[in-house]
Amino acid sequence: MLAFTGSRLDRADHIRADPDRLAGMMNWKARLLALDGLMPGTDDAGCLAWGTLADAPEDAEFVFLGLDVSEEGQGKPCFAVVPPAGDAAPRMANPQLWSLMATMRPDDLALYGGARSIVDWHARHRFCAQCGGGTKIAKGGWQRECTSCGASHFPRTDPVTIMLVEHDGRLMLGRGKGWPEGRFSALAGFVEPGESIEEAVMREVLEESGVRARDVTYIASQPWPFPSQLMIGCHSHADDDALTIDETEMAEINWYVRDEVEAALSGDGPFVAPPPHAIAHHLMKWWIEK
Amino acid sequence: MLAFTGSRLDRADHIRADPDRLAGMMNWKARLLALDGLMPGTDDAGCLAWGTLADAPEDAEFVFLGLDVSEEGQGKPCFAVVPPAGDAAPRMANPQLWSLMATMRPDDLALYGGARSIVDWHARHRFCAQCGGGTKIAKGGWQRECTSCGASHFPRTDPVTIMLVEHDGRLMLGRGKGWPEGRFSALAGFVEPGESIEEAVMREVLEESGVRARDVTYIASQPWPFPSQLMIGCHSHADDDALTIDETEMAEINWYVRDEVEAALSGDGPFVAPPPHAIAHHLMKWWIEK
Numbered sequence: 001m002l003a004f005t006g007s008r009l010d011r012a013d014h015i016r017a018d019p020d021r022l023a024g025m026m027n028w029k030a031r032l033l034a035l036d037g038l039m040p041g042t043d044d045a046g047c048l049a050w051g052t053l054a055d056a057p058e059d060a061e062f063v064f065l066g067l068d069v070s071e072e073g074q075g076k077p078c079f080a081v082v083p084p085a086g087d088a089a090p091r092m093a094n095p096q097l098w099s100l101m102a103t104m105r106p107d108d109l110a111l112y113g114g115a116r117s118i119v120d121w122h123a124r125h126r127f128c129a130q131c132g133g134g135t136k137i138a139k140g141g142w143q144r145e146c147t148s149c150g151a152s153h154f155p156r157t158d159p160v161t162i163m164l165v166e167h168d169g170r171l172m173l174g175r176g177k178g179w180p181e182g183r184f185s186a187l188a189g190f191v192e193p194g195e196s197i198e199e200a201v202m203r204e205v206l207e208e209s210g211v212r213a214r215d216v217t218y219i220a221s222q223p224w225p226f227p228s229q230l231m232i233g234c235h236s237h238a239d240d241d242a243l244t245i246d247e248t249e250m251a252e253i254n255w256y257v258r259d260e261v262e263a264a265l266s267g268d269g270p271f272v273a274p275p276p277h278a279i280a281h282h283l284m285k286w287w288i289e290k
Numbered sequence: 291m292l293a294f295t296g297s298r299l300d301r302a303d304h305i306r307a308d309p310d311r312l313a314g315m316m317n318w319k320a321r322l323l324a325l326d327g328l329m330p331g332t333d334d335a336g337c338l339a340w341g342t343l344a345d346a347p348e349d350a351e352f353v354f355l356g357l358d359v360s361e362e363g364q365g366k367p368c369f370a371v372v373p374p375a376g377d378a379a380p381r382m383a384n385p386q387l388w389s390l391m392a393t394m395r396p397d398d399l400a401l402y403g404g405a406r407s408i409v410d411w412h413a414r415h416r417f418c419a420q421c422g423g424g425t426k427i428a429k430g431g432w433q434r435e436c437t438s439c440g441a442s443h444f445p446r447t448d449p450v451t452i453m454l455v456e457h458d459g460r461l462m463l464g465r466g467k468g469w470p471e472g473r474f475s476a477l478a479g480f481v482e483p484g485e486s487i488e489e490a491v492m493r494e495v496l497e498e499s500g501v502r503a504r505d506v507t508y509i510a511s512q513p514w515p516f517p518s519q520l521m522i523g524c525h526s527h528a529d530d531d532a533l534t535i536d537e538t539e540m541a542e543i544n545w546y547v548r549d550e551v552e553a554a555l556s557g558d559g560p561f562v563a564p565p566p567h568a569i570a571h572h573l574m575k576w577w578i579e580k
Contacts, residue, residue, distance in 0.1 A: 002486065005488075007489075011493060014497070088420050088421075088436075088441035089441070114482075115484070117483035118483050118484070121483065125419040127417060127418060127419050127420065127422035128417060128419070129415040129416070129417050129419045129443075130378050130414050130415075131378075131417060132417035132418075132422045132424070142482075149378050151378035151379070151414075152379070153419075154448075155482065155483050156446060156483075157480075157482065158446075158447065159447055159481075190447075191449075191520055192301065192445065193404055193407035193408050193447050193513065193515070193518045194294070194297060194405070194515065195404065196292065196510075196511045196512055196520075197511040198511065199297075203303075207303050221488065222486055223485055225483070225484065228483045230486075230487070246304070248304070248307065
């Protein structure tokens with residue numbers, strides 16, 4: 001299973017839009033996700049830690065995450081609180097979080113990832129982009145409304161294409177600028193307004209490597225909560241392997257044969273492969289097995 | 291070909307980030323897309339109308355759309371100007387635009403759609419969501435920067451799943467609340483933070499119809515510039531056809547056999563099918579032909 005998927009929460013959209021039902025959910029059975037800023041709290045068993053709504057500060061903005069429909073969750077309503085401050089430059093997971101994530105249960109990881117993205121979005125969107133006025137949380141945390149001009153704002157999810165490019169049995173992998181020596185992954189880039197997934201894949205590959213990709217096919221998708229991407233994994237072919245590397249983005253790009261990619265995925269290859277949490281790991285495995 | 295794809299512009303990302311090269315593009319050869327607010331101007335032949343940069347107001351914010359690499363375009367740099375005011379509640383195309391779009395050349399439509407999404411984003415994001423300060427255009431119009439806290443803001447593209455659900459040779463189609471009588475299309479909904487494309491499809495179908503979809507596969511994608519969606523077209527199967535309709539979103543949901551869908555697509559069926567510009571039209575055709 002892909003990381004950050006398989007949450008045990010039912011998002012219960014019908015409750016968000018109904019103030020009475022939502023208020024009814026904020027009862028003594030409700031659980032509050034333990035967060036220190038954006039970092040998850042864990043219990044002795046290494047599972048996500050939970051408290052009650054009484055643990056929240058008095059002026060807290062609550063996000064209704066959904067109902068825990070797992071057997072142990074018994075349908076309990078789950079909430080999270082928006083952190084006091086957002087980060088103007090959202091960043092990747094820190095090393096402490098990476099090691100936590102490596103041991104988290106998959107459904108905990110999915111629940112945490114979704115909660116992180118949404119509370120972080122609120123923390124970074126306290127003002128209205130349309131008029132600069134203040135905004136307040138609405139619809140159980142799935143919207144913000146401007147108190148000045150009335151504009152509605154919705155949580156943001158940024159589609160990113162990440163792609164395998166294959167030529168003559170070899171796979172194109174790159175090392176981004178600033179990445180550690182030896183670390184290679186699939187090329188990736190944001191889908192821009194006015195392009196399809198397939199067009200975004202071809203543009204990104206051409207921009208970063210100078211190679212023309214064709215026959216783009218979709219493989220899999222995965223949410224990525226740093227801060228809120230939708231990773232869209234694709235495969236494509238190239239007729240030519242001559243590289244013209246975009247040095248503003250990429251440190252190196254190489255072509256690797258199947259054995260090399262397989263060895264890297266098992267931790268003993270000519271490069272360091274992306275960790276299992278990253279969809280690139282999954283895409284590379286898919287390529288080995290196909 | 292899917293509508294709004296196949297633009298003849300090379301987005302020339304390397305120019306955006308280089309102020310000198312960007313300034314060099316703002317020359318007498320540069321073309322300015324004629325826009326009246328967000329409406330396109332057209333020439334006598336029904337093609338997109340263009341002017342020169344001199345046509346822009348003195349305080350104009352310019353977006354560098356890219357280089358027109360078609361034969362007639364001769365590599366000319368193309369720009370658009372951000373409209374003076376954004377709309378707090380972005381809306382669909384009006385009837386005048388729908389009829390214009392029906393006769394536009396596909397590459398003009400793609401170019402216009404992409405330009406519309408990006409200039410509209412600027413018009414609606416003149417303030418910083420992080421601190422409420424003013425923002426200014428940056429990187430040739432592919433970024434805004436807060437003049438107060440320094441936060442960077444990027445154009446938004448919202449991934450939306452739109453899905454065929456099939457059961458026993460019949461297709462689930464719905465009429466949204468407020469739609470004209472008789473008009474049916476595929477169900478659709480925004481991908482939320484913390485879910486994959488496949489999870490979003492299953493959630494939306496369950497929410498709106500009460501039906502559990504399985505075996506989700508990707509079919510095609512298309513940008514949709516009202517205001518800036520990435521439509522992600524999928525197919526899925528259902529084991530059951532019993533409907534529990536979400537009456538806050540949907541007026542009707544029905545199951546249609548192949549002949550009915552085919553008749554509707556040719557304009558003479560039991561319901562009014564979506565127009566060729568909509569990816570739903572393409573998905574329904576794909577289903578008929580598969």
